[in-house]
Amino acid sequence: MTSAADELVSQHGGLWDPASVDDVEWAVRLLAATPTHEGRDPRLLRQWARRADEFGSRLAPVPSTARVVERDDGLERMLLARYTSRPPTVELYTDTLALAEELVDARGWRAWYPPGSVRAAALAHEAVHAHLHHGPAKAGLKQALDHTVLRLGRHRVAGHVAGAEEVAAHAYARTVCGLGRSPLLLTAALRTALTRPGREN
Secondary structure, three states: OOOHHHHHHHHHOOOOOHHHOOHHHHHHHHHHOOOOOOOOOHHHHHHHHHHHHHHHHHOOOOOOOOEEEEEOOHHHHOOOEEEEEOOEEEEEEHHHHHHHHHHHHHHOOOOOOOOOHHHHHHHHHHHHHHHHHHOOHHHHHHHHHOOEEEEEOOEEEEOOOOOHHHHHHHHHHHHHOOOOOOHHHHHHHHHHHHHOOOOOO
């Protein structure tokens, strides 16, 4: 039986290699696809992507106190994991994790994503979302991005950059889990696998 990952490689492997796109460029693409960034200068998006990536990679290890709940409907939702704040919970989608592991093997990416690291990266990623949601680090990310939305004399108001938290969380997971590439690469490959024409749910 041919797996979804094998089909993805056979259909797209010779035409498009997602690994040829570097981690910062995947972050730029994530920002560009985020609502409110339509028409933004690509150079500004790249600047924000790089700063968010650097911020996430420099974060000290973040302990996770959220309850972890495993579910098996991630393929339908196109989710690997999700953090909800009330109560603090990480939903971990085991079917998407399994497809991600298949995809790593089919693509030959195991050196970048060792066994068990996809799950660990998903948990680390969501731990940062919780950290940014509840702690002062969110202000630190705003400061690092240096996006000014209002100036009053010598005073300035730093603005929110939609999608930057997601970039930072991926960079953190890459760093603390010792991955060779950002989980953004794997997320992009998963999305391609889940949205390919003719895929059966």
